[in-house]
Amino acid sequence: MNVFPGADVDRKGRKASKEARQQQLIEATIDSLAKRGYSETTLADVAxxxxxxxxxxxxxxxxxxxxxxxxxxxxADEYSAHWSAALEKAGDRAANQLWALVHADFDRRICTKRKLAAWCAFWGEAKSRPTYQVLCGANDKRYQEGFVTLCRRLGEEGDYGFEPESMALGLCSMLEGLWLRLMMGEGLTREKALAAAIDLLVAVFPKHFERAGPKML
Structure with a gap:
């Protein structure tokens, strides 16, 4: 029996308040990273x-x-959960999965200038790289291996003749490059970046994709 009937509610409320405050500070940190970069961001800026x-x-x-x-x-957790959910929702077909992964990278929940700039702040700061590898290395490896698997499956289905590891590296580099260009501005929009990524899929996997989506084989 709970001697203090309201205690559980109070604890839950304090926990929720703590998590909300931490999230508020993390969002402010993302804003500061996007505006000032890694080294110039201070606790005072975040506050x-x-x-x-x-x-x-x-x-x-x-x-x-x-x-x-x-x-x-x-x-890192947000990005990993986002593409993992897109992959699961896509079903078992390799073409549908690759289509879903490419689209996930340009979803407005993930692909915003402030978040892209924050990612670049972490990537560009030498002293943050060991921390990045510890926190993100395993997820990045799983992501890359997923692309290799999909390229291998599509290559076998379409008899394309490319090397899966090289093709996966090229596709991932293309997506990262589009993210960088979006962050830099240059008049590029998410819609144009996604269209460019789709055009590459159509060119590389013509038996599997058209601009409207995966083909039914």
Missing amino acids: DGAGLSRGIVNFHFESKEKLLVATLQYM
């Missing part, structure tokens, strides 16, 4: 961006490094 005191930032994350690690972890 100001979130409309909170620096003491609150210190209470939740203790240091800039811990806040940046939490932000990278959040972004």
Whole structure:
């Protein structure tokens, strides 16, 4: 029997409030990374961006490094969950899965200038790379291996004759390059970037794709 009937509710409320405050700070960190970069982002910048005191930032994350690690972890988990869900929803056909993965990269929930700039801030800072490898290395490897598997399956189905590992590397590099161009501006939109990615799929896998989507074989 609970001696204090409202205790569980209070604990849940405090937990929810803590998670909401941490998420608020992470979002402010993403904004600061996009605006200032990795080295120039400070706890004061994050506090100001979130409309909170620096003491609150210190209470939740203790240091800039811990806040940046939490932000990278959040972004990595969000991205991994996003493409994993797209892959699962696509079904068993390799063509449908590859189509889903390419589209997932340009979904407005993931592909925004502020998030792309934050990713670039982590990629471009030498001292963040070991942390990136620890937090994201396994997911990146799983993502790349997934592309290799899909390229191998499509290559066998279509008798295309390319080398699966090289083709997967090329496709992933193309997606990363489009992300970089979107972040840089240059008049490129998500829609144009997605159309360019689709055109490459059609050119590389003509038996499997047309601009409207995967072909029914």
